[in-house]
Amino acid sequence: NAGVTQTPKFRVLKTGQSMTLLCAQDMNHEYMYWYRQDPGMGLRLIHYSVGEGTTAKGEVPDGYNVSRLKKQNFLLGLESAAPSQTSVYFCASSYEGRWAEAFFGQGTRLTVV
Amino acid sequence: DAKTTQPTSMDCAEGRAANLPCNHSTISGNEYVYWYRQIHSQGPQYIIHGLKNNETNEMASLIITEDRKSSTLILPHATLRDTAVYYCIVTNAGGTSYGKLTFGQGTILTVHP
Numbered sequence: 178n179a180g181v182t183q184t185p186k187f188r189v190l191k192t193g194q195s196m197t198l199l200c201a202q203d204m205n206h207e208y209m210y211w212y213r214q215d216p217g218m219g220l221r222l223i224h225y226s227v228g229e230g231t232t233a234k235g236e237v238p239d240g241y242n243v244s245r246l247k248k249q250n251f252l253l254g255l256e257s258a259a260p261s262q263t264s265v266y267f268c269a270s271s272y273e274g275r276w277a278e279a280f281f282g283q284g285t286r287l288t289v290v
Numbered sequence: 291d292a293k294t295t296q297p298t299s300m301d302c303a304e305g306r307a308a309n310l311p312c313n314h315s316t317i318s319g320n321e322y323v324y325w326y327r328q329i330h331s332q333g334p335q336y337i338i339h340g341l342k343n344n345e346t347n348e349m350a351s352l353i354i355t356e357d358r359k360s361s362t363l364i365l366p367h368a369t370l371r372d373t374a375v376y377y378c379i380v381t382n383a384g385g386t387s388y389g390k391l392t393f394g395q396g397t398i399l400t401v402h403p
Contacts, residue, residue, distance in 0.1 A: 181333075210390075210391070212393075217395075219377075219393045219396065220334065220391075220393035221393075222390055222391070222392070225390060235390060236392075267333050267334070269333070269334075269391075277322065277324050277379075277391060278324075278336045278339070279334075279336060279391060280336070281333030281334045281335065282333050283332060283333055284331075284332070284333055
């Protein structure tokens, strides 16, 4: 099993450009999450999904959109990237009954210049 | 969710037990204590969790005080690969924290040869 796979691993964007980060999990998990991690800030929840076709806002949702069209995929979109969105992004997934035992991907390092 | 307090950093000699404390004095009756760790440049990894009884798995032991206001994660024989940031998280299975994990600043554990 691959677990949780994030694509891409690294990306540099110019201010105003758009992009989509892909998260794929092969564990048939119901719940999926997107976090960002910044120095000195710890991990902060951006958006999450408790099932296919559902999404909800986390702690820092502004500037991001998400979609969960398929159970195994959770997409994070940046419509107009800003330097403040320079961060390391982590995707995670978990079973509904054990939602707090999450499996994390390896992260995407995004730089917006 | 109850707030947690952890020391900023700790050191441990290789082969010795690492005892990582966490204070959660405002924990409520239905909240669990979860521990995660994050090795440099990797995604967080679930370690263990508990409600009120002590727990042990292949990675670590979790000791929760009788009043549940604090807990200790024990790595019985620390290795250099255990050097990481360790996060103590308190959350419940429902309510406003449903489906969400909130990571604080954690404890930087450095294992020395």
